[in-house]
Amino acid sequence: MAEKASARPEKIRCDACPVMCYIAEGKLGACDRYANEGGRIIRCDPLTVLDARIEAGGEIRPFLRADWDGRIGAGDLDITAIGAGTTYPDYKPAPFIVSREVDGADFVTVVTEAIFSYCGVKVKIDTDRHLGEECALVRAGGEVVGHMTTSEYGSQMMSLGGVDHLTGGSKPEGRATCDALLRLCNREAVELSVDGGATVVVQAGQPPIVDGVPEARMRVGCGSATIGMFASQWKGLVDEVVVVDDHITGVVSEHQAGKVIGWPDTGIRIKGRRSTPGRYFQVAEPGLGWGGTNINDPLEILNPWLEKKGARPGLTMLMVSTTGEHSAYYVLDDDLVPQPAEMPQELLPSVELIAENCEPALCTVMFMGGAGGSLRSGVTRNPVHLTRSVQARRTKVTVGGGEAYVWPGGGITIMADVLGLPGNAFGSVPTPALVAPLEFTTSREEFRALGGHDASVRSVDDVLESGGEYGSSARAVGRKP
Incomplete structure (x- = not known):
C-alpha cells in the first residue's frame, strides 16, 4: 500500500x-x-538604532547581547522605526514605545513603520536643461507616475506619486508608481521620461543624467543676476557682455549694474521680450543648449546692431551661459556683424569665476506623506490629540531618525530628505503603498496627557535585550552629523 x-x-x-x-x-x-x-x-530586517559612537555610514549587526556594551549616554542612542514593524491593524499600540532619560527628563519615542497610500516624492533636479513643460506627465516604465511642476531657481521640479497614481488608476500604473517611489526613497537610480521633453535619470545625492548626458553644474543665477555679480570683473576688458539664459538674459551695457559703473552703450539689440533695462525674457525656446535654451549658436538671439546707439567696427563682445559651460568671443566687422575670435586670456578668469560659483548639480528626493489613522492610533487612543500635539510642536516627528518638516494646517503632513535616513529605510506593500519609518518623540507627561498607550512603554535596555513582536534582531548604524 x-x-x-x-x-x-x-x-x-x-x-x-x-x-x-x-x-x-x-x-x-x-x-x-x-x-x-x-x-x-x-x-526580516532588523530594528535599526542610531548610535553616535559609530562613524556615520558604519554599522554593527547584530547589536544585541554580543556587541552592545550596555552603555546608553543621553543623546548617544536613538531607536528608529526602521525594522520595527507596523501598527496595522489600527487598534494595536505601536511596535515600540520607548522611554529614556535625556538631561534628567523622561521622554517617550513611539516608533512604527507606517503604511502610506497618501504619499509621494518631490524631486529637485539641479539643471538649466529643459526637461518638460510645466504640468507635463512624467513616466516610469511607460506608466504615468507624476508631473512636472513649477521651476525653481536653477532647478527643475517634479511631483511624483500620490494616492491617485498609487490607487486611482490602473494596476500597472499603481505598481509602477510604487516601484519608482520605493527606489527613489531608497536612493536608487530611476529613469524617468517627460512627455514632450527629456529623459532623466534621478538618484538622490547624485548628478542628474539628462538624455544620456550627466549634468555637472547648477547655474550661478539667472542672466541678470550673473551680470549683477560680475559686471565689475568685465569692465575695461570687453565692450559688451551677454549672459544667455532661458529665463532672464542679461546685457551688461543696458543693465543697472553696468550703468552704475559707467558702462557705455553699444547699440546691441536682443530678440525677446524686454523687461527692465538689460533684462530680456523669452529670447529663445527652452531646450538643452546655451543657458537652458534650445540654441547652440548664441548669435541667434541678436538683432542687427544700431550704429547710432554706439555700434562700431572692432567692438568686442563676450557671450556666456549661466554656468560658464558655454562661452564665446566676437568682434564686430565693418558691417557691424559679430565675427568669432579667439578669447583673450584676460577674459578667461571671469568665465572661470562663473563656473567656480556654480554648485554641483544634484538630485534631491523629498519623501512626503500624510499620517493617517493607523499610525496615530498606535500612539494614542484619541488620535486628534496627537495631531494637535504635533502641530503645537510638543511632539517631534522624525522619519527614520532624520529631520522631518511638518506642514502647517490640518493633519500631520510631513516631508523629509531621504539622504537624512539610513540606507534602505523604506519598504512597500502590494496594495500598493509605501512603508516609511516614523517616530514621534515627546515628554512622558505630554504622552500621558494626549492619551498615549502608557502601559506599553518600555525602557531602551528592555527593547535591545528582548526585541519586539516581530523578533529581536537589531543593528546599530552611525548617525549622520
Missing part, C-alpha cells in the same frame, strides 16, 4: 498590512518584509 503523502506545511496569516498574506514556513510575504519562521511571523 502506497505511503500516504506528507501533509503540506501549514500557512499562517500575516496581519502586518491589509493584504493579509498566508505565508508558508520559511517563506516571505508579498512585501518581502515579513516571513514565517517556526510558525511565527517575523520582521
Whole structure:
C-alpha cells in the first residue's frame, strides 16, 4: 500500500498590512518584509538604532547581547522605526514605545513603520536643461507616475506619486508608481521620461543624467543676476557682455549694474521680450543648449546692431551661459556683424569665476506623506490629540531618525530628505503603498496627557535585550552629523 503523502506545511496569516498574506514556513510575504519562521511571523530586517559612537555610514549587526556594551549616554542612542514593524491593524499600540532619560527628563519615542497610500516624492533636479513643460506627465516604465511642476531657481521640479497614481488608476500604473517611489526613497537610480521633453535619470545625492548626458553644474543665477555679480570683473576688458539664459538674459551695457559703473552703450539689440533695462525674457525656446535654451549658436538671439546707439567696427563682445559651460568671443566687422575670435586670456578668469560659483548639480528626493489613522492610533487612543500635539510642536516627528518638516494646517503632513535616513529605510506593500519609518518623540507627561498607550512603554535596555513582536534582531548604524 502506497505511503500516504506528507501533509503540506501549514500557512499562517500575516496581519502586518491589509493584504493579509498566508505565508508558508520559511517563506516571505508579498512585501518581502515579513516571513514565517517556526510558525511565527517575523520582521526580516532588523530594528535599526542610531548610535553616535559609530562613524556615520558604519554599522554593527547584530547589536544585541554580543556587541552592545550596555552603555546608553543621553543623546548617544536613538531607536528608529526602521525594522520595527507596523501598527496595522489600527487598534494595536505601536511596535515600540520607548522611554529614556535625556538631561534628567523622561521622554517617550513611539516608533512604527507606517503604511502610506497618501504619499509621494518631490524631486529637485539641479539643471538649466529643459526637461518638460510645466504640468507635463512624467513616466516610469511607460506608466504615468507624476508631473512636472513649477521651476525653481536653477532647478527643475517634479511631483511624483500620490494616492491617485498609487490607487486611482490602473494596476500597472499603481505598481509602477510604487516601484519608482520605493527606489527613489531608497536612493536608487530611476529613469524617468517627460512627455514632450527629456529623459532623466534621478538618484538622490547624485548628478542628474539628462538624455544620456550627466549634468555637472547648477547655474550661478539667472542672466541678470550673473551680470549683477560680475559686471565689475568685465569692465575695461570687453565692450559688451551677454549672459544667455532661458529665463532672464542679461546685457551688461543696458543693465543697472553696468550703468552704475559707467558702462557705455553699444547699440546691441536682443530678440525677446524686454523687461527692465538689460533684462530680456523669452529670447529663445527652452531646450538643452546655451543657458537652458534650445540654441547652440548664441548669435541667434541678436538683432542687427544700431550704429547710432554706439555700434562700431572692432567692438568686442563676450557671450556666456549661466554656468560658464558655454562661452564665446566676437568682434564686430565693418558691417557691424559679430565675427568669432579667439578669447583673450584676460577674459578667461571671469568665465572661470562663473563656473567656480556654480554648485554641483544634484538630485534631491523629498519623501512626503500624510499620517493617517493607523499610525496615530498606535500612539494614542484619541488620535486628534496627537495631531494637535504635533502641530503645537510638543511632539517631534522624525522619519527614520532624520529631520522631518511638518506642514502647517490640518493633519500631520510631513516631508523629509531621504539622504537624512539610513540606507534602505523604506519598504512597500502590494496594495500598493509605501512603508516609511516614523517616530514621534515627546515628554512622558505630554504622552500621558494626549492619551498615549502608557502601559506599553518600555525602557531602551528592555527593547535591545528582548526585541519586539516581530523578533529581536537589531543593528546599530552611525548617525549622520
